Amino acid sequence: MLTTELSEADVSALRVNKERLAKDLHHSCQWGYGIRWGDGSTDTGMQRLALSEEDKSVRDWFIQTMKDLKCQITVDEMGNIFAVRPGKRTDVPATFIGSHLDTQPTGGRYDGILGVLSGVEALKRMDEMGLETEGGVGVVNWTNEEGARFPVSMIASGVWAECIPLAKAHDLKEVPTVASLPTAASAPETMKSALQKIDYLGSVPCSYKATPMAAHFELHIEQGPHLVSAGQRVGVVTAVQAYRWYRLNVIGRDTHTGTTAFEHRADALYAFSCMMVRAREVAKSRGCLASVGIIEAKPGSVNTVPGTVSFSLDIRGPETELVAEVEKELRKDFDAIAAEEGAGIGKPCRVEWTLDFDSPAVKFHEDCISCVQDSAHAVVADAPVADTKSLVRPIMSGAGHDSVFTSKRVPTSMIFVPCKDGLSHHPEEFCSANDCATGASVILQAVVRYDRKRFT
């Protein structure tokens, strides 16, 4: 049976196997399971940092699983794994389902993992149906999407899109606080060395030219409260908000906590505290977000006022310009805060900014969005409500995803499913087996619809 020979009704009837998807997903979570939060066998979070030993194990399992489905495997210089189920035509690039298998240090079982596993399940379903596609269908596992161990998120899809130079990515060092986890080496390691260590430094160039795609679809938990609080089942992702990641240093002066009056201090940590309070005020006033995830104060002694504080700053907003405005205002305000702290001794604090990552707002591709929307409407059509279309809504993504980078080179869109309390990056992150299967069925149909669109 060939996709282009199916009827519209045939396509709309396509569903994944819910039980098999759940089983495979939790099977893959045996590598790097994290903090336990409940009594059930799957009631743990995940701690599977990119390129850790646990990541190697799940990668090995992924490749073996895809080989069993007769896929062709490609590993590129960033350790991205592309598994392609060949189609009828061998002269065209495959349509991909992709996401990532790495997690936050205190992450959950769905962020990224559901995206890859939905691809595995989609291919298993096609295989057992004997469904042939015109172009191939692939599943891709992108390396270090989280940016938790190596502090640039989506770095490997960024290199693939030729938006980030390979050398920069290879030389990137792991975050010391995360490096102190038992899974990592004692001294900060580069990405290239970590790739070599687990034997995932492939020889194929990491580029959309070497490993082309027809399109990229990604299924993800929403990581926000909109779907779950409205009782909706599928989000058709039309765009991704803009964000920028910075590293800041505040430089003051180390002094004794017991003998230095406040007016004689240039306390870098006090200045930081004022900055963080201000960052929320400014971001809020423009409908944006500002967050600090990493902080280090030196020298780090109870009775020494810290002379140096380094921290990460993550600014997000619905429009690229809004993020730029928040940055501009904070640069001014942080300078003012720094100038005041230490003014009494004529040695005020100062602030240094480094922009690590800049992801402008993204609009996804109309063709992909319509495939997702049609599929979503078809999948929820049997729901016991009057207006099933109300269970589907267009939505903007607050988080970055590998789809941000693929969208720069190939038609791309995403599918969101609800997660409990809108919570993610937390061990208790949860998406029900029903919602996982709904999302996977949508992506299965979307890929089939896209294949039909390409070749009819």
Next chain:
Amino acid sequence: MLTTELSEADVSALRVNKERLAKDLHHSCQWGYGIRWGDGSTDTGMQRLALSEEDKSVRDWFIQTMKDLKCQITVDEMGNIFAVRPGKRTDVPATFIGSHLDTQPTGGRYDGILGVLSGVEALKRMDEMGLETEGGVGVVNWTNEEGARFPVSMIASGVWAECIPLAKAHDLKEVPTVASLPTAASAPETMKSALQKIDYLGSVPCSYKATPMAAHFELHIEQGPHLVSAGQRVGVVTAVQAYRWYRLNVIGRDTHTGTTAFEHRADALYAFSCMMVRAREVAKSRGCLASVGIIEAKPGSVNTVPGTVSFSLDIRGPETELVAEVEKELRKDFDAIAAEEGAGIGKPCRVEWTLDFDSPAVKFHEDCISCVQDSAHAVVADAPVADTKSLVRPIMSGAGHDSVFTSKRVPTSMIFVPCKDGLSHHPEEFCSANDCATGASVILQAVVRYDRKRFT
């Protein structure tokens, strides 16, 4: 020549050898020299953490130097080193000069070091003069005064005074941020294990009963701006301000930085920032100090809102009651801040306090204070000013010192000399060779005066 046979004028004429003191002091700083800040050979800070390899080297040098001066050496169970130059009478405890050879991770060359080296120089001076004392005169190097590596300051004099249990001190673990320095082991080490590793776990009980003292005198840089800004040369320390050290945990919830609106966050780092700003306000309003030296935010990822923040809090004030009042107010305010952050999701942050160290305000002993005051007036008497007594002032110590604990068991007082900009716990901490010698001459005379006072 015996101290009790000297005339008052003989005592007032006693001076140390300025050049030798400076030479010995900087010689001892070859072990653990730190950050360079100038071109001169001694223009570096110090990084000599307690019980590090560098600390072992300077201890070995100290013992050899004191043995060459025919001192008897005792090392106790906390690694405190007591070197005693015997007096005429063998049935009485010695009068001690003491301080510490350990430093902050980014410390200078004078804090503690000057106190021990002034004792070395005083004994060298007595030796070359052939001056015999009635009771013995000792020099003591107290272990881990800074509390930088093992986070209880003055812990070893505290055990000696039987104010801190030996087992608690032996089991104390090093601070992880400091432990990550190259001098320390990769996993946090206990004090006992660190003592064993450098072979300074002595067999003599650490107690004022096993190693008694007649009195304890300590010379220290002021670590504050009063002497230097008034152009004064000696501070006669009459008291030490109260302080308390706490460890606090703020527990919120890890969530995604990109998808979690401010009102859905329980951001432990944001709550911390508000607390730090508030701590300064409250402390200032009561003439006290509040400082945070150590902070750790977990999980420590750019795009995860930290769900846990741990930090140190150091509250100081001139009276014990004032410190207690600041604590009381901050407990209330921190609870209110925590309750607000996360209220929107019904999961507010919460705060946990642990009191690590409580040092009530101390008044030094009249006999020791008067010996120091008489000596200070004598040493500055040849200064080219009309009223030389104006170069000496009574002063309160803002910092804790080992003298806080010795004062609980034996007559004690301290001498302050000015330091540049009032700066300490910083590589550029500086005390001129003249000021060092002034202080050392005062302590030499004070010990002689105390010896005479005891036996006439």
